[in-house]
Amino acid sequence: MDAINGLAMGFSVLFTPENLYFCFLGSLVGTLVGVLPGIGPLAALALLLPVTFQLAPVAGLGMLCAIFYGAMYGGSTTSILVNIPGEAASVVTALDGHAMARQGRAGSALGIAAIGSFIAGTISLVALTFFSPLLASVAISFGPPENFGLMVLGLVSTLYMIGGSKVKGVLMIALGFLAATVGMDIVNGQDRFTLNNVNLAGGIEILSVVIGLYGLSEILTNCETIVKNQLLAEKIRGLWPSFKDWKASWKPMMRGSFLGFFLGLVPGGGPVTASFVSYTLEKRLAKNPERFGNGAIEGVAGPEAANNAAVSGGMIPLFTLGIPGNAVTALLLGALVIQGVQPGPTFITQRPDLFWGVVASMYVGNVFLLLLNLPLIGLWVQCLRVPYRVLFPLILLLAIVGTYSANKNVFDLWVMLGFGVVGYILRKLQYEFSPFLIAFVLAPMLEQSLRQSMVMSPHGMFIFAERPIAACLIGISLILAVLVFRQRKLNQPGGDI
């Protein structure tokens, strides 16, 4: 099935009232999550993950994707209006967006952010449509050694992209693997690290892990202080950018779209990295870089386009190789696995309805988001007035009911609480969670590939040197690993901003 026919089938799958409703709901919730400070997209995705298990796969996954890129759209609103990024990818938008708002150009900044996000989202979706089947057709010939090499490369790339200590990154990967090995060994049925607790025989529930690490630890961090909302008092007008704004923005938008797409594609990349790199690039290319930070519209257009494009880019390795490039796609992989779907090279051919349905839902969600973000901007501004104490009980109860919903087991709540407390402490000590989550999700496949590879060859580990593609992938991983540890300065994205 070619891409055009596949997409047509995707739209036919999507166009049911239920699927469209949940796609719209995801866009709405995502924008809200992006707008409201105090809950990030990852925490929201973690908390809402259990909701989607009750839905049909296309509706559930379409909703999760919409929440993710909806948060990218919504995050720019708080960055521009109150200088508080709703999520990490909008941090750079605040630099020039809020400066524009202070100069009375909030409307232009919001407009260019929404339109730029839409254009970049659409460009990267077109690339996703045509590129995914191509990559899947190549990856279909991969055996266990190649899959193992690919996963190792993905994990090493994650290390390359994270900020902070790389040793802590490696440690988090190993801890993620260890957490995933708890339970019964699928090969020989032997219990591993269960501490004779029957509740651990089935392994640690992914929902307890993600809700604890991302949801509860964020709730605890927010509890440290009373969150006070501040709002720009001025009325927002002139959302449609002027000719001058368009002229200054279209090139950064295009550059941001392509840069974001490719950075999303690379394991370890993602919206945050893409927005920082795009800002740095625009600043370097600008004739007057001193304007940046003082209301340069290019500093809004580029990063906003890049972070939205990165969302679609990140879906390609997930859908075609089964490799999540960042924490959000790791969460989506978890959602797919719980739905009984294993993403990988055969995903497009075995479940074309689901793959193309989700891709179609991303196109439609992108349109929903443009409609939600431009005409309804006033509503989102009002949402900024909602005090945190109103949301606090709902967020807390969502964490509880979401965790409980997986197995209807109180033990999972204790696990979630444990991960929440550990997550809070690790946040303070600047440990990143994405390597842990990616390793936790990939571990079963990685271990299986390793064991299958070693059984396949009489030479044990040397099979990775005997197979050319696997050898290349492992070789690149080793080179990358050396580079990771040779980096003298910490790899903070956008370090020269």
Added chain:
Amino acid sequence: MIERGLNLLWVVLGLATMANAWALGLFGSMGPDSGLFPMICGVTITLCGLLLMIKKSTLVENPEWPASTGCRRILGVLGGLVGLTVTLPYLGFAISSALTTFVLLQTIERSRVLESVVLTLVSVSVIVYVFGHLLGMSLPRGPWGW
């Protein structure tokens, strides 16, 4: 201090994992056994823990731990969640979550009584309605059947 303690904990965890993995067996007649992968994890955790203990540059300078008020709020939330988890099987979701939410709003957020009652009722009703009715999920019920 906390970070040094944590680094030591990683080393202990890594060594314990290695010991447990050894007991599981690294290689069997069919090739790699259950303990091989955990052994790799254990070795990595131990080495990383040791590196973190040795390398001073990895220590976070002045980690932003909360002040005493912040600590009380965090402990309050955790206490509330522990209470909810303990009472959930006995009182059911509606009662235990309503009690916890009300107490937390009163103590942590210091909301007015009427505001706390309204927020509690709205939050619990929304969650019970969405999860219990719309999504058809069976939430724990108390002795009164709800």
